[in-house]
Every structure is written in structure tokens, then in C-alpha cells.
Amino acid sequence: MTTLSPLFLSAAVLLAAPAWLPAAHAAAPQVRTQAPGFYRVLLGDVEITALSDGTVTIPLDKLLTNTSAAHVKDVLAFHHLGTQVETSINAFLVNTGKQLVLIDTGAGASFGAHGGHLADSIRAAGYRPEDVDAVLLTHIHGDHSNGLAIDGKAVLPxxxxxxxxxxxxxxxxxxxxxxxxxxxxxxxxxxxxxxAPYRKAGRVRTFDGPGEVVPGIRAVPVPGHTPGHTMYELTAGGQTLRFVGDAVHAKDVQMAEPQVTIRFDEDAAAARRQRETLFADAAARGYIVAAAHTPFPGLGHVERSGSGYAWAPLNYSSLR
Ligand SMILES: [Zn+2]
Incomplete structure (x- = not known):
């Protein structure tokens, strides 16, 4: 009588396993978290890290102005969206090699768990909030400046x-x-x-007009959305990138129809003119746009499309 090898035996047992035995791989619980909230690009020798502060779902049919709710609904449906649109809150960290500069700070505690993830995203990206040397605000609005402090304490001390x-x-x-x-x-x-904590420490600086605000980064005033709404521009390695703040809130509607405004605009007519000027300039010059509310990481180009424009997200890079 021949003896069966242990290997053959175990294979035979497996093949003969009755159906009521548990499957070899039990169903794993779903994880339901997203990748860490940062994405990096290089502009010459300048490193730019997009940071997610979170997302907030907003009713664009009720918020967009100089259009109709029915039209907004139709346009969003064309883009496979409902009227409640999950909207990114993006900030950007620029390492110039000499300074670590943060553009905007996210919403802090004001949107509950939907926002306030800036510090986590900074850490996930390999930095610490205390490493930030300067914060350039595109404007003062909760989802751009409330992240400066949480519970009265400076987030960027x-x-x-x-x-x-x-x-x-x-x-x-x-x-x-x-x-x-x-x-x-x-x-x-x-x-x-x-x-409050920054004013107390004497660490708030204001500026007027266009010009360099930190080495290598220029302010471009675009009053309208707020009286001091500002874009910041940086050129390195022969490429230009412009942080545009709230020039666009709803790219699926406003790229094709830049005349559409939003209730958050303090001066809607001026905000519209600034957006039209930006889109024409960005399409003509071909610079990279970094936007606070286009889907994370909010980096792309503006292209002419029909009578309006289209958003072309930056190609993915592993940086390897
Ligand atoms: Zn705003």
C-alpha cells in the first residue's frame, strides 16, 4: 500500500472541503477613508503641496446668482452631479527652499468635521504646523482664514x-x-x-497693491469677491503658477459661464469681471492655476472651450 504525501493530503482536503466551511478570505470590513490630504508638484526647484482641509456639501442651485436654479440644475446634471455638490476646501504649502509659506488656512472649526483638517494634512505631507513661516491669505472668509486658530489657539504658532x-x-x-x-x-x-492670537503676538502684516509679499511670491489684487481679494503668483523653472483663491467656486458651471456669480461675492459685478479677466489671462499665458474650491488638489489649466472655458486638471505625477 502506498502512503500519500502530506502535501497531497492537504490538497485533497481542500478540494473536498464542503460548502458550509467558511471561505478562506472572510469579507473584510470596508475602510472608507480617503488617501492622506496632500498632493505635491514641483515648479523648478520650488515644491508646492496642495493640502485638503476637507469638503463641504453646498446647494449650488440656491447659491449661484446671475443665472437660474433650473439652469444650474441642468448644467450640474450634464456633469453627473446633483444640486448638492461636495466642494473641496484647498490650501497650498510652498517650500521655496528658504521659507515655508502657506496660502490660506481652511475653515478651522467652523464647518465641524467637514473642515479643519489642515494641520493633519500638513503633518501627512511631512511638515509640522509650527514649521510654517508665513501665511498668505487670498482673503478673509471663514473657509480661508478661520483655520488660523482653533479654540483661540494659533494653529500656525x-x-x-x-x-x-x-x-x-x-x-x-x-x-x-x-x-x-x-x-x-x-x-x-x-x-x-x-x-486674535496673531495680532496679540504682533504677527499680522498688511500690504497694498501689487508686488512681492514674501521672496519669490507676488500679490495680484483682484478686489470683488472681497474688497482685498488677492491672487498670488510665483514663477520658477520657467513656469508660472497662480493661487487664485475664490476666483471660481463652481467650476462645472462657472468655467463655461464665467458671468455666473455666487452669494458669497461681496461685489458680484466686480467678482465676475475679475474671473473673466483671470480665465482669459490663464488661457492665453498657460500658467498653472491653484484654486481653493475646484476638486482637490485644485491644480490645473484653464482652456478656451466654445464661447467660454474648461478646466484641465494637472496630469498626475508620482514625482519619481
Ligand atoms: Zn470667499
């Missing part, structure tokens, strides 16, 4: 905060509560809280 004087004048003066649109009063209250 060693940073100088740099902001256009016109926005500081508008939003950091309690007397303006009586002058701004009723829906904007909360911007003043939130800004006073977010700036």
Missing part, C-alpha cells in the same frame, strides 16, 4: 499672517458690523477670533 490691507480694514474692525451685508456679519466675528 510661528507664522506671520500676511493679508491685503483692504480685507483687514473690512473684516477686522468691529464697527463694520453695522455696515456690511447682514449675511456677512459673521465674517467679522469669526475673523476677529481667528486673528
Amino acid at each position: 510661528n507664522a506671520e499672517v500676511v493679508v491685503a490691507r483692504r480685507d483687514a480694514d473690512a473684516w477686522l474692525d468691529p464697527a463694520n458690523r453695522a455696515k456690511v451685508r447682514p449675511e456677512s456679519v459673521h465674517v467679522i466675528d469669526e475673523a476677529l477670533a481667528a486673528f
